[in-house]
Amino acid sequence: MSREHERERNVDIGRIGVTLALLFAAFYFLLPILWVLFASTKSPGDLFATGGLWFSDEPQFIYNLQRLFSESNGIFGAWVLNSLLYSGVGALVATVLSVACGYGIARYRFFGKEAFFGAILGGVLVPATVIALPLYFLLNTVNLTGTYWSVLLPSMVSPFGVYLARIHSGAIPEEVIEAARLDGAGEVRIFSTIATRMMVPAIVTIFLFQFVTIWNNYLLPLVMLNDTSKFPITLGLTLWNSQTQRDPYFYTLVVVGSAVSAFVLIGIMVSLQRFWKAGMTAGATKG
């Protein structure tokens, strides 16, 4: 009886310990987000004069938001649209290309297949920073630098997407494909109507992964673009951040802009989180 009691108490201590540790971690992960929420309601003066984790006496969030979208003839709105364009179109094309390629590698036998896949996996290991610089000089020779294409085209390649697509294509039962073949469906039709439908979670994962990668990319647009109207949000906000010496109001603009862009993407990701988990199990199994 007393032994049972002791064990129960141990369980309780364990539960409290785990919860405390998780609460501490949650505070750490929420801290910058909470800070930016409060900071985005402040004037530049209050930003430096009032406590970081509470409102100032005169909250002016709406005013800051209006200033954010009206600064330099509404260029922030253009940056948001540019980011959506680069990430949306880039990730869409990247998903189609890499799912088709991963499916092709998984379902068919052909000469040099493993060498081809090995080269793609090697691509996963190459740091993106190593590619961006030479790519600038390469695209410069065909006069593509400074255009939307200079950021869009390189974003359409996702070697990691091919890796995920291959694993998930391999999991489609052979009988399903064989049955479709007997029914007279062509290879392309089997892929586009049957295989892709069975791979929806993986496809969503590949799309989201590439979307976030492009959205977060900084070096590629930094080297490629010089016209501010073509900037994505990340590049635009660092441009404003470099102007805080000239006008302190840019501190507030950077803060509010950061808050807006962080929440756009967090919103997209959290709402699609269940797909993420389904797709990421792939990394857990042997490739």
Added chain:
Amino acid sequence: MSTTIPIERLTSRRKTRQRRRSGPIGAILLFTVPFALMFLAFYVAPIIYAMVQSTFAQKSSGLGLGALQEVFVFFDNYVRALSTPSFIASLGRLFLFCIIEVPLMVITATILALLLEAGKAVWPRAFRVIFFMPYGVPGVIATLLWGFLYVPSTSPVLQGLAAIGIDITPLQPNSVLFAIANISLWVYAGYNMIILTAALNSIPSELYEAAKIDGAGEWKTIFLIKLPLIRPSIVLVTLFTIIGTLQLFVEPLVLSPLTTAISSDFTPNMAAYNQAFAQGNSNLAAAMAVIVAILAFIMSFGFLRIVNKKGSEAW
């Protein structure tokens, strides 16, 4: 008339047979060629271009009066890069950063995953979402935010610590690598945690029951069952973290206006960027980029080799 029918049949049969055989080839090409072309253009070509470019240099012809000419110089740019003290220093810094960041990331992500998996947490879903959220914040914006939290005049944390007599200066030369490591940890720990929880979830529950019957406690279960079984995922997370640390560029670049501890060639990538765009020496920049790529391959394959030697093949 009567002979035409069999002939037609023959040809049509031959056609279908041909289609059957060429069908997969056509399909294979259709599926793989578009990606292969893009991969060649935007991954392979830049790397080859960098390698070629790194063996040339701009030299003025004649007595320095003529136009600049591209001259083949073998490994001169590599020798020059590797004999530049600041570039060597940046490589050392990157190595040090790797040693700080990789264990910090892998251990934190593993602990978070184990805590959430223990089945003792209240609101596990809410915690998972909170930990994962920073992954949606671009590195640039995360750095801007932490930048404010690293400056005493705007940081509630530093103000709070100062109030109880602890003075921390995250942006000093001897602590700035930790300040940067903290930003990467904040952004990616939750993402890595999700990969590890997925692996933990796929462990059959019978194993836990068997361990319980054998009298294994919580700690024993962790070290003898959970960690060995999610080893492939831990390897994957470690590998991606190593590659991620070698990319170090954005965080120091964005933090640099806030501190004198970060020079314009703080990391090899910053040095290459600086050479290409500020100094206008794209050949030397290419050599530096190739050095980083070689380093990435050595470290990735070296790591996989060590890991695979110790036990079963992981990746």
